[in-house]
Amino acid sequence: MFEKIVSNTRENTPMVHTITNYVTVNDCANIILACGGAPIMADDINEVEEITSICQGLVINIGTLNDRTILSMIKAGKKANELGHPVILDPVGAGASKFRTETVFKLLKEVKFTVIRGNYSEIKTVYKGSGTTRGVDADIKDMIEEDNLDEIIVFAKSLSKKTGSIIAITGSIDIVSSAERAFVIRNGHPLMSKITGSGCMLSTVIGAYCGANYEQIFEATAAAVSAMGLCGELAYDVLENRGTATYRTLIIDFMSKMNDSILRGGAQIEVR
Amino acid sequence: MFEKIVSNTRENTPMVHTITNYVTVNDCANIILACGGAPIMADDINEVEEITSICQGLVINIGTLNDRTILSMIKAGKKANELGHPVILDPVGAGASKFRTETVFKLLKEVKFTVIRGNYSEIKTVYKGSGTTRGVDADIKDMIEEDNLDEIIVFAKSLSKKTGSIIAITGSIDIVSSAERAFVIRNGHPLMSKITGSGCMLSTVIGAYCGANYEQIFEATAAAVSAMGLCGELAYDVLENRGTATYRTLIIDFMSKMNDSILRGGAQIEVR
């Protein structure tokens, strides 16, 4: 599985236009480089169409959204759609404020996303805004665990069908789903939740992998999710007595050394 | 002293709404996680009230302020006041420009701060704007040293009395003061001044500790100041021949390993 996703990325060096938050933007730029891509961060409405045009992928992350950048996100997204570029949505904090939720709904209406990646809670909010009237049960617990895995896979497939997007729900277990099929990915380490930006970084790796493997978006997304988790495992293995800042550094280090064979050896992926 | 400040923080995982500069924001998010909290960075006026409402503390840092974010700071601050959340002010660069100074004065007028943390020069500027007509002697030297320590403690107590805030003045010696009592803290290492953001990071740790220990704000603030300094010492001890970027990483590493017993063992605190 994923025979050449990583090496394709290193060979093609996809340029990834990234409109993202100012909290984790540096880590995002560094991990795009580490995984084989080339980052361009640009969020001014005067240039986003041109910048996206010279890239092979677009990542939209609403982590520190504001009125100015929302317009840029929409403009860039529409242009990327027009050009057939993969467009990734990371709906950070969707559901935490009306402003975020409504922005996600607006983005979903204006832009066609190739991949949507978030935690379960964020993706449930996406579901609400994706054109159905049936609300998602708010009382489904927000963690993906073995006992609600089947239920969430059904949910993910249904959302993928509605949106036409590949859905990546990440947590202690990760799900990458199309309308018909889901990868269940069991890579990663709990310490990843103690650094900021592991989700944001993953979304940009998805952007790079998809940018270089646009004919196999579903596999590229799953490969990115697995590779990111695997980096978290490998980093933990050599962490010794160091703490979370070293852990962050090591995760990016391992991404810069990732190749097809390391990924093949470490990927914990099941198809459902 | 501070028996359970650190463990309370790890157990309660206080969410800390942080409106801060884009220079050190990533370090702030990572150190909030490292000390046991959960960071949310959000600065748009459309959402700051809602975001602050789901948090247990608010940190306002004016490092790269602008007209847009100042309004958000005030709105978030008022909401946090209304909800009784601890609100921390880090008046970065107060006194360096009229714009910063006036912003601090406006913030002091509109928002009630639980804790104000800055270096001596910044806190003197705060003093000028805190509703008295007596200007602070500009010729008091700006470094806290043994020979002007008593004088600065008097100043800190007086400012605490005027503002109703806990005052934390950090430098080669740190002072955390209420109106009646001051902690003199002798943790830290001079190399901390050679990385950006050690002050900003401290302010967010104060936010997390206070968010989880709102019944002992004075102690929580002193614990944060001491813990941050102690991390600087511990990091220096294992730095070997590495430089300042590794030092920054190690400081956050040690914060991620901080616990009540390490803090008790290393805190250098005197009550005056």
Add this chain to the structure above:
Amino acid sequence: MFEKIVSNTRENTPMVHTITNYVTVNDCANIILACGGAPIMADDINEVEEITSICQGLVINIGTLNDRTILSMIKAGKKANELGHPVILDPVGAGASKFRTETVFKLLKEVKFTVIRGNYSEIKTVYKGSGTTRGVDADIKDMIEEDNLDEIIVFAKSLSKKTGSIIAITGSIDIVSSAERAFVIRNGHPLMSKITGSGCMLSTVIGAYCGANYEQIFEATAAAVSAMGLCGELAYDVLENRGTATYRTLIIDFMSKMNDSILRGGAQIEVR
């Protein structure tokens, strides 16, 4: 050569006003501290004149430019010109969008730059906007290599003559040129292209070195270029099996340990 550039910087601690992108701003602040300066990031139009007035140098980097900050860049630049401070331009991505290119042209028209640093492609765009009608040959290849080195030196001298600025073109070989003379610098390591911000960081080191050595701007710029490259070499030598995030940390580490004698020992500089 450059006998005391580094030690002058450490002794004078030049304050460097930096208006830059939010992607690499933290690395820029940390490397300014590491090389002996003191960073101040401030981009609001209400304060940039005052902030630049208390500094010894100004660095303008258009990496994530927007309408708001462009006005601040111009205002700060004019003030720095008035005060005779060194002003460094880093035209990130010039040529990648009309907005960036036109902003560079506007900046060149409104502000007199002491040093302009970019890669060859960016500097060619600068050339187009520097008041000549002769377009630069777009088909000159964009990499500086031994076989087009002479040609690029002629180009750099000509651009320096036109602009009155020291021109620093960085790539696999670096050129620092005045109107009459050029330093060809062969420090650095290819892995530097796999971290974000090595160019941005260099521009701020130039700002610090020039701020502390304003009577020898040409030499200070070359010293900064050589020192940055040397840090890349020294970091690579101790990288062992780690990856790009550790590499970034080590580069800043070595900058924090740089001194006149290390630079003299490692500089690979030729005068043409």
